[in-house]
Amino acid sequence: xxxxxxxxxxxxxxxxxxxxxxxxxxxxxxxxxxxxxxxxxxxxxxxxxxxxxxxxxxxxxxxxxxxxxxxxxxxxxxxxxxxxxxxxxxxxxxxxxxxxxxxxxxxxxxxxxxxxxxxxxxxxxxxxxxxxxxxxxxxxxxxxxxxxxxxxxxxxxxxxxxxxxxxxxxxxxxxxxxxxxxxxxxxxxxxxxxxxxxxxxxxxxxxxxxxxxxxxxxxxxxxxxxxxxxxxxxxxxxxxxxxxxxxxxxxxxxxxxxxxxxxxxxx
Amino acid sequence: xxxxxxxxxxxxxxxxxxxxxxxxxxxxxxxxxxxxxxxxxxxxxxxxxxxxxxxxxxxxxxxxxxxxxxxxxxxxxxxxxxxxxxxxxxxxxxxxxxxxxxxxxxxxxxxxxxxxxxxxxxxxxxxxxxxxxxxxxxxxxxxxxxxxxxxxxxxxxxxxxxxxxxxxxxxxxxxxxxxxxxxxxxxxxxxxxxxxxxxxxxxxxxxxxxxxxxxxxxxxxxxxxxxxxxxxxxxxxxxxxxxxxxxxxxxxxxxxxxxxxxxxxxxxxxxxxxxxxxxxxxxxx
Numbered sequence: 160x161x162x163x164x165x166x167x168x169x170x171x172x173x174x175x176x177x178x179x180x181x182x183x184x185x186x187x188x189x190x191x192x193x194x195x196x197x198x199x200x201x202x203x204x205x206x207x208x209x210x211x212x213x214x215x216x217x218x219x220x221x222x223x224x225x226x227x228x229x230x231x232x233x234x235x236x237x238x239x240x241x242x243x244x245x246x247x248x249x250x251x252x253x254x255x256x257x258x259x260x261x262x263x264x265x266x267x268x269x270x271x272x273x274x275x276x277x278x279x280x281x282x283x284x285x286x287x288x289x290x291x292x293x294x295x296x297x298x299x300x301x302x303x304x305x306x307x308x309x310x311x312x313x314x315x316x317x318x319x320x321x322x323x324x325x326x327x328x329x330x331x332x333x334x335x336x337x338x339x340x341x342x343x344x345x346x347x348x349x350x351x352x353x354x355x356x357x358x359x360x361x362x363x364x365x366x367x368x369x370x371x372x373x374x375x376x377x378x379x380x381x382x383x384x385x386x387x388x389x390x391x392x393x394x395x396x397x398x399x400x401x402x403x404x405x406x407x408x409x410x411x412x413x414x415x416x417x418x419x420x421x422x423x424x425x426x
Numbered sequence: 427x428x429x430x431x432x433x434x435x436x437x438x439x440x441x442x443x444x445x446x447x448x449x450x451x452x453x454x455x456x457x458x459x460x461x462x463x464x465x466x467x468x469x470x471x472x473x474x475x476x477x478x479x480x481x482x483x484x485x486x487x488x489x490x491x492x493x494x495x496x497x498x499x500x501x502x503x504x505x506x507x508x509x510x511x512x513x514x515x516x517x518x519x520x521x522x523x524x525x526x527x528x529x530x531x532x533x534x535x536x537x538x539x540x541x542x543x544x545x546x547x548x549x550x551x552x553x554x555x556x557x558x559x560x561x562x563x564x565x566x567x568x569x570x571x572x573x574x575x576x577x578x579x580x581x582x583x584x585x586x587x588x589x590x591x592x593x594x595x596x597x598x599x600x601x602x603x604x605x606x607x608x609x610x611x612x613x614x615x616x617x618x619x620x621x622x623x624x625x626x627x628x629x630x631x632x633x634x635x636x637x638x639x640x641x642x643x644x645x646x647x648x649x650x651x652x653x654x655x656x657x658x659x660x661x662x663x664x665x666x667x668x669x670x671x672x673x674x675x676x677x678x679x680x681x682x683x684x685x686x687x688x689x690x691x692x693x694x695x696x697x698x699x700x701x702x703x704x705x706x707x708x709x710x711x
Contacts, residue, residue: 259643274582318592
């Protein structure tokens with residue numbers, strides 16, 4: 160991870176005709192092609208089981224691709240030099256694990272200062288700064304299991320910040336959190352914009368996606384639409400993505416997102 | 427009192443036994459923290475039983491039983507990781523298949539050996555007072571090796587256990603680390619063979635770690651506490667075994683279980699008694 164020079168030219172993140180399928184099942188992602196420019200903030204939207212988490216896991220290199228390729232900064236997965244930080248959904252974390260808040264955030268630094276060295280004063284300062292920025296500095300010595308849901312999420316945001324990533328992936332950060340955490344998360348996105356970090360966020364909140372992000376990726380196994388708010392949020396696109404979950408009320412569209420559609424599982 | 431403590435140590439076999447029991451107690455307890463946190467208790471138990479054919483073959487060939495056990499444990503550990511890595515077979519299914527197959531092979535081999543009955547009971551339940559000085563050396567060397575590797579790999583193993591996704595994004599070789607832990611576990615089990623036998627190894631691995639988990643929420647302290655509890659249980663168990671004439675492995679495991687129950691009921695903040703005393707509902711944070 161030494162001497163990474165971020166080019167001033169756009170650091171692209173490219174999906175080129177990517178298909179992913181779990182064992183024997185129908186393709187979770189089908190022929191997905193898109194490009195994200197350096198420093199863009201993109202909301203990933205789609206019904207439950209549309210493949211949003213799958214998309215993120217593939218980007219991190221956790222899932223084998225059936226076909227196609229993913230390139231980061233022009234380099235294939237596994238060869239790129241970018242630091243990708245991933246904030247998992249809360250259910251995916253073992254909150255009973257015996258670690259304290261500051262231990263979790265320090266994990267974000269391991270990749271930088273080496274696995275066998277002691278953290279330097281800089282590392283400690285970065286951890287402290289991340290904790291302060293997310294308003295959890297006073298919880299640093301608490302076990303993670305003792306925190307509220309929103310605080311737990313902020314621990315992982317702090318860790319991602321401490322990683323000093325080039326690309327940040329957040330899986331459903333706005334689901335089931337308190338107002339404070341939502342506000343802090345949005346502030347963090349603004350801050351990351353200054354730092355030119357490329358951000359992908361999956362969310363169920365279409366209003367948020369339309370208002371706070373540069374672009375939206377509308378996904379339902381394949382790409383329904385990708386682009387600016389105007390290009391993506393058309394009646395036809397929403398209907399194509401959400402299908403039977405859309406209710407037409409006069410001129411408004413209402414999407415029933417409580418109940419997943421047929422055969423959907425949370426992938 | 428001092429006399430009571432020192433008199434058993436006038437026997438060489440007791441000195442060796444105590445040393446072996448303490449080494450095994452520490453080793454099992456420390457690696458046992460990962461076993462507890464990663465829910466590998468079933469795997470540990472299975473590995474222990476899978477050792478049997480290795481021991482039987484070593485006996486038939488007239489080789490060192492510990493080395494036979496080590497080879498068998500490594501083969502089974504790596505097969506489990508190979509079978510489940512492909513993803514077609516879930517890990518606990520792979521464990522179930524290999525564990526029973528190895529056990530069946532072991533029993534089949536042993537049933538063909540007529541004179542084996544006495545030694546078999548030693549393998550099943552351990553015979554810490556029969557540790558030879560060569561085996562004590564082997565135990566000591568393997569203990570030092572395993573503990574050193576755990577120390578060197580502390581951070582990678584912490585990350586891969588707590589958050590495998592982070593481990594991947596930090597470019598750790600996650601499956602290599604998992605296999606390494608499996609191999610270390612296999613070695614640990616073989617080392618414990620002599621003191622508690624294959625039927626009680628799982629308790630040595632799980633109980634001290636589970637007890638320590640009730641007392642702290644930090645991994646390094648959990649490992650220290652667990653090691654301490656494992657050592658204490660081994661020493662107290664061995665004395666009980668000497669004075670009450672009980673099988674040593676059972677005595678050690680029973681003392682360890684007593685520690686766990688004490689922690690379960692009286693641990694500060696998490697114990698049952700503490701919660702009742704503080705009028706908090708059980709299980710509340």
